[in-house]
Amino acid sequence: MTALSGWGERGSAAASIAARLIYDDVECRFGSTWAVRDLSLDVEPGEIVCLLGPSGCGKTTLLRLTAGLERPTAGRILINDAVVGSTDTHVPPEQRGVGMMFQDFALFPHLTLLQNVAFGLKALPKEDARRIAHSALERVGLVKYADEYPHILSGGEQQRVALARAIAPRPGVLMMDEPFSGLDTRLRDEMREETLAILKETRATCMLVTHSYEEAMRMGNRICMMRAGRLLQAGTPEELYHAPASIHAARMFSDLNEIPVVVKGGKADTLFGKGAAKGLANGQSAVACIRQRDVQLLPSGKGKAGRVLSARFLGDTAVLEIGVEGLEEPLFARVREAEAKQQGTDVGVKVNPADILVFLAEPEEEADD
Secondary structure, X not given: OEEEOOOEEEOOXXXXXXXXXXXXXEEEEEOXXXXXXXXXXXXXXXXXXXXXXXXXXXXXXXXXXXXXXXXXOEEEEXXXXXXXXXXXXXXXXXXXXXXXXXXXXXXXXXXXXXXXXXXXXXXXXXXXXXXXXXXXXXXXXXXXXXXXXXXXXOHHHHHHHHHHHHHOOOOOEEEEEOOOOOOOHHHHHHHHHHHHHHHXXXXXXXXXXXXXXXXXXXXXXXXXXXXOOEEEEEEOHHHHHHOOOOHHHHHHHOOEEEEEEEEEOOEEEEOOEEEEOOOOOOOOEEEEEEEHHHOEEEOOOOOEEEEEEEEEEOOOEEEEEEEEOXXXXXXXXXXXXXXXXXXXXXXXXXXXXXXXXXXXXXOOOOOOO
């Protein structure tokens, strides 16, 4: 066994047989409200996929459909090429080989930690269930509290018990619904890294729901962006960051300056140069997006003339609000703290045209619950 700061003595997590997970035109509707629409996705065995999107976009519903807690109103869900959920087929949750880790941990207050972890092992002989639960608690560094009750634990420790309970049955697929949202920043970072290590040990296929693009980039082999029940874009963190398919995807990964433009000759003409407007026709209204980190500061007299209107210190970085000659709205720049300027400072401003993202202007839609 090895020791990790804050985790005590740990064992190793038992490996699962990773399952392939397929969503084939899946839809789910509650009355007149769409929760999931026209969603197709193929998740490889052992892959960690992060579902990223705003509240009410269908992320949690997709997890519940996979676990068998909800039924699709159209389409099919397959695990290892066997249909487990459709309008005609519903395999019960306990027969799917899917583990579920809820946002609120859902520990039973009247059961000891060992009993909580062993709860999903009822099909096994009592001693076998106890041994496996003990091993799972050992893996998360809480075996010394096996006979204690959840109320004595901190939030982070309860999260670790919930993780132990989820991996104890060795599921082929593991669903995790915002597992770190209730933790403070330091503990959240520690739990992410240790959970990632456990997922790699168990080799389970994992679907993890999050609101945090940073968390999705740190945890996922692939990120699936959802909005209003639909899958907007799926790809590696690098693909989604550098080549977002829509303005909604771009907003998820970066703080943007958004400038209204009109497309001419496949380009969007801005104060800083022409950005490529792929797929947009002449005369279409568009939005030129400039990431805050792509705004470069120059000495006064170079680039475009600007003046710092305000500066917000954020630790290692600072966000400057800059009035730029020729722009109706201020431009925001995120710079290293050492490069920050005081309010009232005259500066030059530059943006590389290759860094300008151009998207079709479209009205905001309300996300369905």
